[in-house]
Amino acid sequence: MKKFRELKKNGDGTFGVVIKAEDMQSHDLVAIKKMKQKYHNFEECTNLREVKALMKLQNHPNIVKLKELFLDNDTLCLVFEFVDKSIYQMYIQQKEMGKTIPEDQIKSLIYQVANGLSYMHKHGYFHRDLKPENLLVSNNGVVKVIDLGCAREIRSRPPYTDYIATRWYRAPEILLKQANYNSPVDIFALGCIMAELFLNRPLFQGNSELEQFNKILSTLGTFTQSEWPEGCRLVSQMGLALAQFQPLQLQQLIPNASTEALNLLTQMIRWDPNKRITATQMLTHPFFYNIEKIAPPIIFEEQVKSKDELKFPEMEKKPKSYSQKEEPQNQFKQKQFVQQQPMEDDSNDLDDILDFITTENKPLPSKQSTQSSKSLEYGEYVPSIPQNRQPRNLQSSQLQEQQKKDNSSIYDFSHLQSFKPAKMPNTNSKY
Template structure:
């Protein structure tokens, strides 16, 4: 590494950091990627996917690997220097690209990708950050750390590519994907070039699929049979093993996508789930409650002269250990406790009850 002088850090990733350097012999600017893990043999270095792929890929739209250096068990890749990446190019714009510029950028990406696929590799991590630029005039595909050979045998890992550019077959956990996932990513990048905003900015894998469905609609069997099979539902019986078959049948019909296919309340009541010889509906009152309801009311007393019973009604505030009593509510003797509590709380304490509900 004594043949290069490092000038500044350009970036830092999971696997390595990138420095801007200069050749001491020619003065040429280079980008030096220093891998974070240590390498104890040349064979180990040469087996890296990034080295394997870039050794074979020499194209105007693929970043050029100039040199590989192993020094004190640290590995360095020396690349040609590029001014910025496509994400930075878009971020710094204060107005949209003309379509002619987008067409030229997309053409260069497609040219580089066509060459990569033709030579037996697919990238697996196409995104604006991995497309290096010298302004919009020159674009090169970079970062082959996740690249795979097309002829290599699946299954592959399902966690590849940044989520916003991840193809549906990967999001749906297929392990049999190939080079078409790179083309999906280019479609996303192309849309972003027009709007300067990501097309599917999901904040999770589920949200990502939802955002794709918002734009493309839900997948149909005729559109993509294999993908349709990947959208396998989980049986309700698996999720609710303690429910009877009759309960599952009712829930399944109530949870139809199409509202027209769901039963009405009247139809639902006719389902076998309810036809089991069980007494359903309001329960008969207990004898004590029946007596309370049938007790004739006394003449209205003078509330100021009656020594009335007092009920303390308290509500536990969420997240606290102490009870906070509301107001002491006087109960006239001619009211049952049940009626008085409901009516008095309703009349006297609307503010407090509303406050408690808003805390939930």
């Protein structure tokens, strides 16, 4: 820790303590997460789920950057870029002034989180603990998804922990103890966060798991066998009797939200996880039609090879640091999508992920809801499907390639492979 000067304690969680510190060489502010568990060799550290996820997801502006990690007397320290304010702190400040966050600002925040989730899901991980406290915002408005300690690989085998997500953002399949939940739980959580930003309070605020489920039930309405067959099986398995509720009109619940915002929200908080909109599909939803004028330009700029190094002191002998292999990459601009072949060492992972996409995230029906703000209920936004879509009896490789095209977005970062991004400007803003 001689390289860093500790300034103050910023947080204390189950697995670690977060310290605000200054890099004595560069004078940059950093956030150091000191893990509470003791580690005796560096191999143990690099095999940690959080470290592996952070190493694989380094190259996206909306995912927090791991700058360095080191062992200090058997204490593992993760050094992150420093971002000062969370989305929670942002809307609480507005609430104290009797205001709500403007819709354009909500649009930028939600778009950027969806952008980061799209990259995360396409690269094989889902977060599992999205909440306003885990979404930081820099001084220039860039959102950073943090705390990947609960992240799991999409292809990993269940059962997963059912208590993992913070209760108010917990998807119904987790509340009903489904063992094989997956990336749609992140979408449900993000929908809850989006509604919270409009309301200045949590959408579903239960004091227990049962109350939490009933809060969702009384808002979305009681689901039927045809709407969510797996949900009916889980309810029966738990021996529950569902109260009968009609769905509430979201425009009455959130009157300050636009028609497009409500339409997107209904797709995010659906009962059936297979019917929820995906993060990639979200990026082309009409709610974000003018996002280029609202969101920080840095999230649309061309990705340039970084000269930064992710440092792992005990991996090498002389400059005790480990630098990720840098590969040339295709550039992309707004409204321009360049298809790139995956790096050799990532090809199996991407194939597994594409298999998941084609089976778990089924394409939405081709009809689009055209309801007005006065009649909008639980209709759905459906991204356009190409007319020349090929039949399902394609060869596996062709089907995967077609699925890539169907799920692509002009703002989708998932085609970019592992490389070090250009050094982000110092926002002087908390991990």
